[in-house]
Amino acid sequence: MSAEDGEELPTASPEPSDRVSDPSDAFQALGNEIRMGILETMLEFGDGNDTDSTEATPSTPTFSALFDASEVDTTAGFAYHLDELVGPYLRKVEAGDEAWNGETESEGYELTYAGERIARAIATGTYTQRVDHPPTELDDDCPFCGRAALTAQATDNRVTVSCGHCDRRLLRLGFPPAGLDSHGAAFPAAFDRHHRHRLSLMRDGVCPDCSGAVDARLATLSSSTEDLLPAEHTDHVQAEFSCSRCGMTLRAPVALSLLSHPAVVSFYDDHDRDVRDRPIWNVGHEWAEAVLSEDPLAVRVVVELDDSVLALYVDEQVAVVDTQRASSETAPSSDGTETAETAESAKEAETAK
Incomplete structure (x- = not known):
């Protein structure tokens, strides 16, 4: 009997795992x-x-x-x-x-x-190769200082993207040695796609390392992250994803965690753009975030293209509880001062859980 016939399919309980050896x-x-x-x-x-x-x-x-x-x-x-x-x-x-x-x-x-x-x-070569790659210049501007001074450098299978002008490190993430070897000087593009996929999996609740269940939450910035950011960004929060099985944890800007959300993909598509054209180290000046509530945490993420704005309202479990589209003239401001009604609905959604 198929699910389309209107009858509930029986659910099978997983069998206990078999530990074949220590x-x-x-x-x-x-x-x-x-x-x-x-x-x-x-x-x-x-x-x-x-x-x-x-x-x-x-x-x-x-x-x-x-x-x-x-x-x-x-x-x-x-x-x-x-x-x-x-x-x-x-x-x-x-x-x-x-x-x-x-x-x-x-x-x-x-x-x-x-x-x-x-x-x-x-x-x-995951366990046997260590690949270093000298700094590679990136075409994108630094999202903090706006200068064209970004480079990507690999050391011991970890890639660091940093700005040579403001001396800020934007990110540092691992990348398999096969990726660094096979893509050569074009490794930054492959690195970007690799981690977009991993972040999308974690947002969907699946660990990209072990396929275990992933817990998501909004988290305040750590002191080390605050030190890397300009003063105007230190009131932001981050999306934190943690695997309950292997313990792998990833923190990212909330906007970055929403790049594969259907509302974002369709918004870009309606404007004849591809959200994948901008790399994870600078998704563009069109993005803005604002904290709507601190107890529980709730965030609004806004992306503006041409004369249109998409707003996504995110609750404490990094779930999008509401989306709104508007023209840039009628869209809410990014400082969160005129969103009491939507903030309240985000709180109610969080309490209902």
């Missing part, structure tokens, strides 16, 4: 060059990347296929290392009638989810 045992199994090589080979088989061979590549390689792809001298030694990976990183499956070098074996191997994650982390 973390110390799982990581100990990786502490060998041969085993790491097996995982890399398994990924090549699964992706069909065995370009050096004219043989058909099985999707579930057998023992013989894996052994032939290795540099191990004896099958006994190879079998020991292969068995150490079975459980947390590999599982045995039926290989059917797949042949390898004229031999047919009934058992093959597949990567588990953990095995695939580790294998891809090895391939992308």
